[in-house]
Amino acid sequence: xxxxxxxxxxxxxxxLTNAIVVTPLLSxxxxxxxxxxxxxxxxxxxxxxxxxxxxxxxxxxxxxxDPEVMVRFYETVKLVDPTTAFVLHPGQFALxxxxxxxxxxxxxxxxxxxxxxxxxxGLNVHSTAGLIHPGHKxxxxxxxxxxxxxxIPLYPGIRVAQLLLYExxxxxxxxxxxxxxxxxxxxxxxxxxxxxxxxxxxxLGQKSRRRPAELKREEQHPGESERAQPEQGRSETS
Amino acid sequence: MLxxxxxxxxxxxxxxxxxxxxxxxxxxxxAAAPDGRNKVPPIVIDLLGSLALLTEEIHRKATYLxxxxxxxxxxxxxxxxxxxxxxAEEFRRLHGYVSHIPAPWPSPELEVFLRxxxxxxxxxxxxxxxxRRAWTILxxxxxxxxxxxxxxxxxxRGMVPQxxxxxxxxxxxxxxxxxxxxxxxxxxxxxxxxxxxxxxxLPLVEGKSGxxxxxxxxxxxxxxxxxxxxxxxxxxxxxxxxxxVAYWIPYSLRRRSRWHPEADCRVDYILRRLxxxxxxxxxxxxxxxxxxxxxxxxxxxxxxxxxxxxxxDIAAASSGKSDYPSNADLQEFASSIVELPSYRKVAPxxxxxxDAAIIEALGRRVTSGEIIASRREPSxxxxxxxxxxxxxxxxEALDQLRDKPNKIVxxxxxxxxxxLSYEDSSKVRAGAPVAYTTQLLDDxxxxxxxxxxxxxxxxxxxxxxxxxxxKSIEGAQILSxxxxxxxxx
Numbered sequence: 001x002x003x004x005x006x007x008x009x010x011x012x013x014x015x016l017t018n019a020i021v022v023t024p025l026l027s028x029x030x031x032x033x034x035x036x037x038x039x040x041x042x043x044x045x046x047x048x049x050x051x052x053x054x055x056x057x058x059x060x061x062x063x064x065x066d067p068e069v070m071v072r073f074y075e076t077v078k079l080v081d082p083t084t085a086f087v088l089h090p091g092q093f094a095l096x097x098x099x100x101x102x103x104x105x106x107x108x109x110x111x112x113x114x115x116x117x118x119x120x121x122g123l124n125v126h127s128t129a130g131l132i133h134p135g136h137k138x139x140x141x142x143x144x145x146x147x148x149x150x151x152i153p154l155y156p157g158i159r160v161a162q163l164l165l166y167e168x169x170x171x172x173x174x175x176x177x178x179x180x181x182x183x184x185x186x187x188x189x190x191x192x193x194x195x196x197x198x199x200x201x202x203x204l205g206q207k208s209r210r211r212p213a214e215l216k217r218e219e220q221h222p223g224e225s226e227r228a229q230p231e232q233g234r235s236e237t238s
Numbered sequence: 239m240l241x242x243x244x245x246x247x248x249x250x251x252x253x254x255x256x257x258x259x260x261x262x263x264x265x266x267x268x269a270a271a272p273d274g275r276n277k278v279p280p281i282v283i284d285l286l287g288s289l290a291l292l293t294e295e296i297h298r299k300a301t302y303l304x305x306x307x308x309x310x311x312x313x314x315x316x317x318x319x320x321x322x323x324x325x326a327e328e329f330r331r332l333h334g335y336v337s338h339i340p341a342p343w344p345s346p347e348l349e350v351f352l353r354x355x356x357x358x359x360x361x362x363x364x365x366x367x368x369x370r371r372a373w374t375i376l377x378x379x380x381x382x383x384x385x386x387x388x389x390x391x392x393x394x395r396g397m398v399p400q401x402x403x404x405x406x407x408x409x410x411x412x413x414x415x416x417x418x419x420x421x422x423x424x425x426x427x428x429x430x431x432x433x434x435x436x437x438x439x440l441p442l443v444e445g446k447s448g449x450x451x452x453x454x455x456x457x458x459x460x461x462x463x464x465x466x467x468x469x470x471x472x473x474x475x476x477x478x479x480x481x482x483v484a485y486w487i488p489y490s491l492r493r494r495s496r497w498h499p500e501a502d503c504r505v506d507y508i509l510r511r512l513x514x515x516x517x518x519x520x521x522x523x524x525x526x527x528x529x530x531x532x533x534x535x536x537x538x539x540x541x542x543x544x545x546x547x548x549x550x551d552i553a554a555a556s557s558g559k560s561d562y563p564s565n566a567d568l569q570e571f572a573s574s575i576v577e578l579p580s581y582r583k584v585a586p587x588x589x590x591x592x593d594a595a596i597i598e599a600l601g602r603r604v605t606s607g608e609i610i611a612s613r614r615e616p617s618x619x620x621x622x623x624x625x626x627x628x629x630x631x632x633x634e635a636l637d638q639l640r641d642k643p644n645k646i647v648x649x650x651x652x653x654x655x656x657x658l659s660y661e662d663s664s665k666v667r668a669g670a671p672v673a674y675t676t677q678l679l680d681d682x683x684x685x686x687x688x689x690x691x692x693x694x695x696x697x698x699x700x701x702x703x704x705x706x707x708x709k710s711i712e713g714a715q716i717l718s719x720x721x722x723x724x725x726x727x
Contacts (some may be wrong), residue, residue: 012635013625024643024713026720029638041712080712082719099713157716188709 003166006108007034009164014108022102026157036160038089038099040139041156043077043086045094056196057205063196074192082109085153088123088146095174096142097190099157102132104165106175109134111164120159125161130165135175136170138187276711326569337581351633352403352412352644354714355420358645359586360469402638414653417471424466425459432580433462442567451564453496456561460498461507461572462581468511469585473523474650476508494562503565505531507572516594523602523651526658589647596648602656633668643713 006014012031014020022035051073058179062069079086088094110132114125124145141162146152148165154160176182179201183194195201403422437443437458443451467475483501494500505528512524512670563571575581622628628635 008627009625009632009635012632012639013622015627016628016635025716028639031636031639036714041716079717099716100708119506121538142270156712205683207504226314 003009003107003109003168006165006167010172011035015167017119019105020108020122022100025102026099030159034164034211036159036165037112037140037161038157039142039154039160040190041079042092042099042100043079043091043096043144043154044074044190044192045077047075052202054196056198056201057208059196060201061205063194063203067196070192070194075147076190077158082155082157085155087151087153088144089148089151090122090149095192096144097139097156097187098142098161099139101139102136102163103135104132104136105167106135109137109166109168111166113141113162113164115160115162118152121150121152122146123152128210132163133176133182134172137176137185141187141190173187191215245442264726273566350417352419352423354646355470356423356427357714357718358647361584361586396673413650414474415478415481415579416483417467417475417650419464420470420475421467421479424463424470424682426464427584428459428462431579431584433466433575433584434458435576436580437462439570442571442574442580446563446567454563454567457499457568458575460504461568464504464508464577465575465581466585467512468508468726471587471647472589472651473512473519473527474517474647474654476505476512476524477527477654479508480527483531499568501570506565507569510569511576512571515588516591518591518594519589519651522598522655523658540583548611557649593645593648597651597655600644600648643710643717646710651711 010033011020011033015022015025015031025031026038030038059070077086086096087092102110112126112130112132114123118125124147125142127143127145129143140161140163144154176185182193183197403417403419404417438455443454443458446454464479483504494503496506509524509528513520576585622631622635622638
């Protein structure tokens, strides 16, 4: 058996009966064979001047010592006014999120895609991670990339993506939000990725000899480890 | 029997909470100051020093007192009050210097919050007094409503009157206290909708003698604003009012003045109005808040010295009866106001049991995906029983899809419910009305504030709803921005 894609009538029926919750649904024009999704108000970019490279082993240990520590590597831009744009420059990557809060039941999943109009300007809304698991609850995070030649102004509230909904043949045993490894469930704002939270890096960190010294240095001199990273990285690769 | 210790801890819990918020605000303010400006003026340094002393004093004393029996607390309180009072007075003196900040930092969240409340209530300003440029928010030392004359612009001649809503700078990030600002905004609505003038012409006012009539006319503004704010926000306004009146340091609101009746009378007519709403909310929210307020009063009466020094003397203020209307008069007056046609035209419908159900769902401590629930109500609006029916009438079905985010009134009341129902089975005493705030005091006073894991847990718990509030406000703002165009098309 194969998953079945929902028709427009089925989507409307599911929305009317609250089997699927997409809120706020601002306009009738959002609903068709797919659901158009609007851009939210928060954008997250990496602070390039502070982060030399991504070291998931180090980040895993850092985050375990202080769950809030990673915030300092990111900058959040909040645009509440619908007439103020976040300008995405050519080649720039930023995270955004949907204005809509989406609650899918355990048997319905989604596939995120860009809208063709924006795609023709070079706007990518996801980077190979467009699958929304059955049982997803929360906003959907966009991985925005301007692959075009000109800067693109992004206004909160504009329709930039669409969600194709599919129904599984039977209810999934583990809806996304109930899985132990679901890192991005029930968020209401843009949140950055945390690949280093995977258990593999915990294992790698425990077996890595460089962990204790780095962690110790970070605890004694917060902030210095970032500056120390490049030298250490080079010495390891050489 | 009076649980003196818990009430006492309750009050100091609020005081420390307030001081901490002010501290955070000042730090943020210094960080946000433009380059070239003195980021931390000397007065702020003094203020922070005093704040630290006060916090330390409270920490030390509260830790000591918690370890004593209720009897010992009673015996030793005078020493404690003297020291704490000296520290508090120094704090108040210094706070006076920064109570009015000449160049307020913009506070878009507050403004959006107020606009959203008015929009949800369905009120449309006829004279444009609620338009964007007709009023402003000033971060100040107190809640207040005033008029100022601003210099003329290119489009106007002469000085232009501007409505100013004052909000305490230390409370600018506390949504549970924001309903007090809705009361201030209701002053504008009460006047421009004609409710105040209609109320002043009621037989109950006109039948009074000169002095009492004059007082009633003055108080009408305040009573109308209280009633409107209650109708706009339900128990959330009562919660903010109780918190403000019972714990605010100046305490001038506790007794009657030229501008408003004493707090007890105000509580009575607000409660009466709330009891016309859903019963489930009354049991969950209103009774608890009333108990907390009465407990606060009981503490006042219990300790004469504490009352005369720390609070205004309510009994003395209430003794001059001749020139003031009685409480019974005021209650009757408030009941007459809500029956006025002009009032009914403006006030939104009272909260329903359906609203109470949404509030209950949002107020659960352990929430799942329904935390931003859709406001579509299938039983009331949906006429399609199956997907086949929709195929035949697709456009009609689409018309029923318009959806709005949670109403502010739901979220605020849910946050209040969550706060009041916060419990920790190991520490809550059965029936203690102030269990939550006692718990807060433990967290604030027994451990360093910044390092308290327990405090972090409390904050995280409330932060979830904070995010829902901001998400909901943003959605509503974008909704209203595109609404006109969408409807026209």
